[in-house]
Amino acid sequence: MLVTVLGLAACGLPDEGRTQVVDDASVPYELLDAGESPTRPDVDAPTVPRHAPMVFWTRADRVLVPAAVDLSCAQTTIDVVRGLLEALASSPRDSDRDARLGSAIPPAAQLTLVGVDDRTAEVELDPLAIGDAERLPLAVGQVVLSVTSAPGVDAVRFVTSGETVDLPLPGGALATGSATAEDYATLLPDRLAADGIDGVGLGCDTPDP
Structure with a gap:
């Protein structure tokens, strides 16, 4: 299967292993300079229901924080994932905006669930719709963190026109698949x-296969 790098040129990149570290000069978004790295003040995340699906929005300091969404773990996996993608595509609600939360996902971006198989949700995303390459890790992070809060989903794979897309990770690495x-x-x-999403009870419990 052909593999596309989300927002990056695939030519010249190594193809061994799941996570590939890219040379600093090849990273178009400024995430490698320590002065530009996201800061995470030692504050608690906003209060959200425990053991429930949630959506993640951006903060001004480039941190992703969870917010409540009108979905339940009792719903089917497909319905929850579709609802989360619709919420992300719709931008934050007024209450979230009042809390100064935003999104790295522009309204023009279309997020479509292709399917869920072996606890991995496959999402169609056109990387060109994101626009600013510096926002790519935040935008992808929003989708991955939100969708994996659904019941029965442990991972997310992105595709564009049927081709698997490599995912930009914080710090400049690429996750293949x-x-x-x-x-x-x-x-x-x-x-x-520090505690992990599961450690503080966020998201749906993962059912046994």
Whole structure:
């Protein structure tokens, strides 16, 4: 299967292993300079229901924080994932905007669920719709963290026109194939990054296969 790099040129990149470290000069978004790295003040994430699906929005300091969404873990996996993608595509609600939360996903971006197989959700995304390459890790992180809060979903794989898309990770690496919430933990507030989403009871419990 052909593989497309989300927002990056695939030519010249190594193809061994799931995570590939790209040379600094090849990274078009400024995530490698320590002065530009996201900061995570030692504050708690906003209060959200425990053991429930959630959507992740951006904060001004380039941190992703969870917010409540009108979905339930009792719904089917497909319905929850579709609802989460619709919420992300619709931009934050007024209450979230009042909390100064935003999104790296522009309204023009279309997020479509292709299917869920072996606990991996496949999402159609046109990387050109994101626009600003610096926002790509945040935008992808929003989708991965949100979708993996659904019941029965542990990872997310992106496709464009039927081709698998490599995912930009924080720090400049690339995840080939699929990504998990752990891959984007460095974009979370300190408490969530330290304890993990599962550790603080966020998201749906993963049922046994």
